[in-house]
Amino acid sequence: MAQKNVSELRLKILSALSDPIRLELLEFLSGGERCVCEILPAFSRSQSTISKHLNILFEADILDRRIDGKKTLYSIKDPQVFELVRLVDRMALKQISQLAEAGRILEESLGIGR
Amino acid sequence: MAQKNVSELRLKILSALSDPIRLELLEFLSGGERCVCEILPAFSRSQSTISKHLNILFEADILDRRIDGKKTLYSIKDPQVFELVRLVDRMALKQISQLAEAGRILEESLGIGR
DNA sequence: TTCTATTATCGTCTTATGGCGATAAGTTTA
DNA sequence: TAAACTTATCGCCATAAGACGATAATAGAA
Numbered sequence: 411m412a413q414k415n416v417s418e419l420r421l422k423i424l425s426a427l428s429d430p431i432r433l434e435l436l437e438f439l440s441g442g443e444r445c446v447c448e449i450l451p452a453f454s455r456s457q458s459t460i461s462k463h464l465n466i467l468f469e470a471d472i473l474d475r476r477i478d479g480k481k482t483l484y485s486i487k488d489p490q491v492f493e494l495v496r497l498v499d500r501m502a503l504k505q506i507s508q509l510a511e512a513g514r515i516l517e518e519s520l521g522i523g524r
Numbered sequence: 525m526a527q528k529n530v531s532e533l534r535l536k537i538l539s540a541l542s543d544p545i546r547l548e549l550l551e552f553l554s555g556g557e558r559c560v561c562e563i564l565p566a567f568s569r570s571q572s573t574i575s576k577h578l579n580i581l582f583e584a585d586i587l588d589r590r591i592d593g594k595k596t597l598y599s600i601k602d603p604q605v606f607e608l609v610r611l612v613d614r615m616a617l618k619q620i621s622q623l624a625e626a627g628r629i630l631e632e633s634l635g636i637g638r
Numbered sequence: 639t640t641c642t643a644t645t646a647t648c649g650t651c652t653t654a655t656g657g658c659g660a661t662a663a664g665t666t667t668a
Numbered sequence: 669t670a671a672a673c674t675t676a677t678c679g680c681c682a683t684a685a686g687a688c689g690a691t692a693a694t695a696g697a698a
Contacts, residue, residue, distance in 0.1 A: 419616035420609070421544055428538040429686085430531070446645060456688050461646060463686090471619045480644050480695040490615050495534070497608050502533035504602065505585045543656085560675060570658055575676055577656090594665040594674050640698080647692070655684070662677070668670080 419471075426470035427494070431455065432463050436491060439473070443485035533585075540584035541608070545569065546577050550605060553587070557599035 426432060431453065438444065438452055446461065453460055464484055467473040474487035486492075540546060545567065552558065552566055560575065567574055578598055581587040588601035600606075 416613055416616045416620070417544070417547075419619055420612050421542065421547070423612050423615055424538060425542040428535065428542040430535055431686095433531075433535070433538075447643085455686095457645075458647080458689075459687055465646080471615075477645095477694095480642095482645060488615055488618065490611065490618075494608065494611050494615070497604065497611060498534050498537050499530055501537055501585075501602055501604050501608070502530045504604075505533055506530070545656090561673090569656095571675075572659075572677080573657055579676080591664090591675095596675060642695100642697075644695085645693085648690085650689095651687085653684100653686080655682100657682085658680090660678085660680105663675085665673080665675105667672075 422470050423472065423491075426466050426472060427491070429463070429466075431460075432467055433495070435460075435463060435467060436472070436486070436495065439484060439486050440492065443483050445478075445481040445483050447481060449484070536584045537586065540580050540586060541605070543577070543580075545574075546581055547609070549574075549577060549581060550586070550600070550609070553598060553600050554606065557597050559592075559595040559597050561595060563598070 434453070435449070438449060446457075446464070449464070450457055450460055455463075464473065464475075468475050468484070472486070472488055472491050474485045476483050541550075548567070549563070552563060560571075560578065563578070564571055564574055569577075578587065578589075582589050582598070586600070586602055586605050588599045590597050
């Protein structure tokens with residue numbers, strides 16, 4: 411409805427993922443479908459805050475949502491999101507190892523004895 | 525220095541990518557190393573704005589930077605970033621086709637003659 | 639129906655982000 | 669050295685985003 415082209419959706423997905431709490435929510439839901447009442451105690455944020463974050467992930471089509479009685483159940487809609495996160499992690503790890511390598515070389519150039 | 529663990533770097537990378545101009549900058553630089561003076565005319569933003577965006581991508585270790593005379597040349601440091609963007613695009617396309625499919629079914633249920 | 643449980647939404651506040659013009663800093667040219 | 673170029677940074681403003689408590693909405697229990 412609101413969004414149409416790939417660029418907008420792409421941006422919406424990436425924006426949804428650029429928040430630490432929402433990344434944690436994904437990890438939490440990797441264990442399977444959970445109701446909000448199960449999610450809440452795992453996060454040190456207010457109910458309204460968590461609800462909003464869940465909705466952002468839902469709007470980005472990353473999460474699915476269904477209502478069962480008085481509970482709302484959230485689950486991963488597109489598991490490809492984990493490939494994405496893993497790919498980002500690989501990039502991050504590469505950066506860390508490069509830093510470590512640079513440190514090793516610097517150390518060496520300063521002499522092994524310190 | 526400032527950042528240490530994977531979570532922080534991961535977030536920094538994703539945040540860097542959650543902006544339309546920065547995504548365009550990546551596409552632009554996919555053609556190879558470019559100086560800021562070449563980048564500027566391709567974007568309808570002020571020089572200070574572009575400079576800031578380039579720096580955000582640099583800080584996220586996505587871009588490389590080198591100075592040559594009075595010019596600063598930017599280039600893609602980690603080409604894996606394109607795999608990432610392509611993966612997001614695939615997710616976005618999936619969403620679009622699902623929407624189209626839903627529309628088709630709805631149309632059908634309303635009768636072909638309209 | 640009334641009470642409780644669960645979750646979404648509203649209003650508000652604070653902070654972060656993006657945008658710009660002006661200025662600074664560094665480099666080459668004159 | 670002065671002038672011109674190129675790019676980064678600063679200060680400021682407007683808007684977006686995140687957080688929270690309060691309230692609304694809905695479903696099941698009493």
